[in-house]
Amino acid sequence: MVEELIGAVAAAGAGGFVYLASAARIVKQYERGVVFRLGRLHGEVRRPGFNLVVPVVDRLRKVNMQIVTMPVPAQEGITRDNVTVRVDAVVYFKVVDPSAAIVNVEDYRFAVSQMAQTSLRSIIGKSELDDLLSNREKLNQGLELMIDSPAVEWGVTIDRVEIKDVSLPDTMKRSMARQAEADRERRARLINADAEYQASKKLAQAAHQMADTPSALQLRLLQTVMAVAAEKNSTLVLPxxxxxxxxxxxxxxxxxxxxxxxxxxxxxxxxxxxxxxxxxxxxxxx
Missing domain, CATH: 1.20.5 (Single alpha-helices involved in coiled-coils or other helix-helix interfaces)
Incomplete structure (x- = not known):
């Protein structure tokens, strides 16, 4: 009798241990758990730590709440000023509503990736080449708004979007290089002309001063002769x-x-x- 009782207790204990092992779920600190009971969403989102579910009846889905870094494949498009470019970007997003991320969309990562590629193509067609090269901050904000608008229904929020690189055709690179070179040459000529103008004003003032004091001209002549003679040349040019x-x-x-x-x-x-x-x-x- 006692042996039967001990066997029953041991069996019950073993069954309880098996039940507890099958019902126990561990949710990590950066995760949240969503429980489906018989296929329907049940209860609140499970917090990190030890959680129990009904075996066979309940199913726990874990959702990562960390910020996800997703590179957007390079997209080729034509800008508003008819220049063919290839632009790639990176999207930073995170899940804020685990239930919506599991129920409202089949694969929120794939959905965000496709939306980012579509939005990137759209922003290329609406922008000019100069905006893509120098005004990226505004384009990043536009991309973020375009992706974040539908992502709200998926329980996802877009943290930020960054355009990484803009690839141009070789012919366009050469044209831009020639344009930059011509602009630099123009500025160099303007600077040289301004220097000549300032030098001429100073020389005119010096000429007036020497005209008032002829001895200054003689001293200047002697200084020139000394400067030429200091070079130890075989020929001395005397102005x-x-x-x-x-x-x-x-x-x-x-x-x-x-x-x-x-x-x-x-x-x-x-x-x-x-x-x-x-x-x-x-x-x-x-």
């Missing part, structure tokens, strides 16, 4: 100021004018001497 040439020219003109004046005075003296001789001869004859 001649234009003012010196003008001074010599004025001196030559004065000398020629002086010579002409002296000749005229000599002729006048000869004429006066002839007149005096004529008067003396008349006086002798009388």
């Amino acid at each position: 001649i100021p234009v003012e010196l040439l003008r001074f010599l020219e004025r001196g030559h003109e004065s000398h020629e004018a002086g010579r002409q004046t002296s000749a005229e005075d000599a002729v006048a003296d000869v004429e006066q001497a002839q007149e005096a001789m004529e008067e003396l001869r008349h006086a002798v004859e009388q």
Whole structure:
């Protein structure tokens, strides 16, 4: 009798252990559990930790609540300004309603991936090339809104969307490189012209200053000669100021004018001497 009782207790204990083992479910900290009883959603979402379900009758589905990083395959499209590009992106999303993520959509990951690809193609067609290259923040916000709108019904929220890379045809890359080179050359010419203009203003001021003090020009000439001689060259180039040439020219003109004046005075003296001789001869004859 006692042996039968012990056997019954042992059997009940073994059955209870088997039942407990089959009914026990462990939900991790980053997961939530959704219970289906006979195919219908039952009760609230199970929290992390130890949970019990009815074996055979209940089925527990675990949903990951972590942020999922999903790369979007590169999509090829034509921009609004008729440029063919390939754009790839990455989507960060997480589940906020485990029940909706299991019940409302068959595979929320696949659904988000397809929606991201469709939205990326749409945003390429609506944007220009310059926006894709330089105004990505605005495009990222537009992509996030386009994907997040239907994802709300799936119990998923989009954390952020980032455009990773924009691939351009080689011909377009060369054209952009030529454009950038031409723009840089234009700016270099403008800077050089502005420098020449400023230098000319300074040189004009220096010329006026040297015109007021001619000795400054001589000092500048000596400094130039010293700078050239310091190079230990076999040939010394000596610049001649234009003012010196003008001074010599004025001196030559004065000398020629002086010579002409002296000749005229000599002729006048000869004429006066002839007149005096004529008067003396008349006086002798009388």
